Amino acid sequence: MFLRSRTESDLLKLLGFLNGRMSLTEDVLKQYLYLKKGYEGEVAFDQLTAANLNQDIFILNDIMLEICQSKFKIDSSLIIQDTIIPCEVKNFEGNYFYKDGEFLLCDAKTQITNPLHQVKRAEILLQQYLKKNGFHFRIIPYLIINPKFFLYQAPQNDTIIFPPQLSSFMEKLNLRPSNQNGIQQRKLADKMIADHIIESPYPKLPPYNYHSLKKGLTCAMCGSFLISCSERKDACTVCGFEEEIESAIVRGVEELKMLFPDFELPLMVFLIGVRWLALGKPFERF
Ligand SMILES: [Zn+2]
Structure with missing residues (x-):
């Protein structure tokens, strides 16, 4: 067990x-x-x-x-x-x-x-x-x-x-x-x-900052950035994996939160939510 x-x-x-x-x-x-x-x-x-x-x-x-x-x-x-x-x-x-x-x-x-x-x-x-x-x-x-x-x-x-x-x-x-x-x-x-001891991972990471990282949502399956989106779903153009847009954005926010734990949440939601806004949906839902 x-x-x-x-x-x-x-x-x-x-x-x-x-x-x-x-x-x-x-x-x-x-x-x-x-x-x-x-x-x-x-x-x-x-x-x-x-x-x-x-x-x-x-x-x-x-x-x-x-x-x-x-x-x-x-x-x-x-x-x-x-x-x-x-x-x-x-x-x-x-x-x-x-x-x-x-x-x-x-x-x-x-x-x-x-x-x-x-x-x-x-x-x-x-x-x-x-x-x-x-x-x-x-x-x-x-x-x-x-x-x-x-x-x-x-x-x-x-x-x-x-x-x-x-x-x-x-x-x-x-x-x-x-x-x-x-x-x-x-x-x-x-x-x-x-x-059980939980060690902070941050001292072991290479240096990075928000501006130097490639932006965009990634495929949950293969990590590719080549994603096409329709009204409700993202589809990966590499492996074909499909995901609800809401779930992909929540995943992106989680990733940002981990990469930049000092960011304020509304800023992160704003950064990742730009695409969501472009689709005409309110991001307050998150
Ligand atoms: Zn994929």
Whole structure:
């Protein structure tokens, strides 16, 4: 049972908006694509846990905690009986090989940050967090690997779950005794949810301002600006997606609000509502 669902982070949303409205530098674009791919992998894992795990297993998605001034993020935390299972979901693609404790890309021989180190760090910090808050749970961490990743000379490490092992991994979890009355488990879940840290995305964004961004409504499906409109509907000339004009404008206002949180709302409604006015409709409806 999901006690905390996953949504796109504000940073990912904002980078997506900016990617459509300005040219990102290579580094920022890389960061955006990395976050996007990671999010897609996490959502794919959520679909598997939702479909395959017993309902009484508590699942907390996307939690960031802090202990002793160190922050750590857990992609999915499964709470079963006396155990908490932090899962780090990695959406790597390509062929890698494992050598001397490192993950190396086969073609380029470039090294990626060893995700097992990240798993270990989260385990140690989670241990400290549980202790500080008086919880007595065992921690069994896992690294979940996506289907497009292949690791040659993979280490015999029970922490890593490769795609062919996912179904037996979940079957094993389902064999564990249920959460019974689940009071301690629920207490831990509620505490972690209450302590979840929301970081401001704005310091991590490249510089931008209203005048430098490309203006206009975008397609909800493909992000294209090539939209034609009739009396009631917008239609994308690239992918053909149709949307009610009201919904497209509300979406545009939401985007502006996120990109420019200091703007006053009437100004935003005015900026985005110009086209709406041109159609002869009062924008007071928003
Ligand atoms: Zn489209």
